[in-house]
Amino acid sequence: MTKTTLCLALAVTLPLLSARADAVCNQSTASMADQALWNVHGCWSAYFQWEASAYQVRSGDWGNRGYFDACNVNKEFAKHWNAAYLISYGLPDYATATYRTQFHGTVDYQGTAVGADNAYHDDTYQAPTDDLSIFGRWVWNAFDSNRVETSCLLYDPAFPNANPASRAGDFIHEGWHGWLWAKWYWPDHQSGPRGACTMTGNACDYFYFHPVGQYAYGNMWFENGTSTWFHSPNQVQVEYLCDVATSAASWVPLGVRQAAAADANQRAVARFINGPGIRCSAPIPL
Secondary structure, three states, X not given: OOHXXXXXXXXXXXXXXXXXXXXXXXXXXXXXXXXXXXHHHOOOHHHHHHHHHHOOEOHHHHHHHOOOOOOOOOOHHHHHXXXXXXXXXXXXXXEOOOOEOOOOOHHXXXXXXXXXXXXXXXXXXXXXXXXXXXXXXXXXXXOOOEEEEEEHHHOOOOOOOOOHHHXXXXXXXXXXXXXXXXXXXXXXXXXXXXXXXXXXXXXXEXXXXXXXXXXXXXXXXXXXXXXXXXXXXXXXXXXXXXXXXXXXXXXXXXXXXXXXXXXXXXXXXXXXXXXXXXXXXXXXXX
């Protein structure tokens, strides 16, 4: 299928997607990891106002999910900006000419996650969905910004991925679909099971191995048309989660780092055709 044909196919389905009436996700409590990170920053109004604009979070989509109750950590919007806070401030970005522990820098991960047209993707806005068959989804729009949807699986603490690190990783994963689309690399996932990937459906990727210090901070967008300088959506997600698990700022709660490691390692085993991609570990509490 050509990119033009796919665009037309998506355009036909968009009215059905926008007309869907999902039930609102459980917003009665927050996970321990969400609460722990929230306790670090509290209700920072200047940040959540910036985040709503930067991530193009629309009141019409989030109005009954805490958009007007942004200081209530039980609500989906509060959990959304809690994860964005982790992206904005959770990594130290330490680097010297010879030593680095992060795959990429905050500028890369935040550039991939935010909404504005940039080196990582075209204009994108963020919307919720209660479709429990996905964690997230990137949707091309012909007459609006492209859309990133994140699922109730990332917000309802009954599910293991309802934590700031997993949610932030999904923002980055879905944003990377926009990068691949802009670069004409489509389709961007492959059907599984295939190779070492045990997932069914369109969820398998290759892991394009590179040294931790290969990409200068701010250059994750770079590619040269070969496997030596390239990323898949699951790969950027796993690299981010590993960075949080192993290299986060000292104030990032241990539970957030442990959740990041668990998510990264599960994905590394299940989602890479040539996997497992990498394994990472959270610090051991003293």
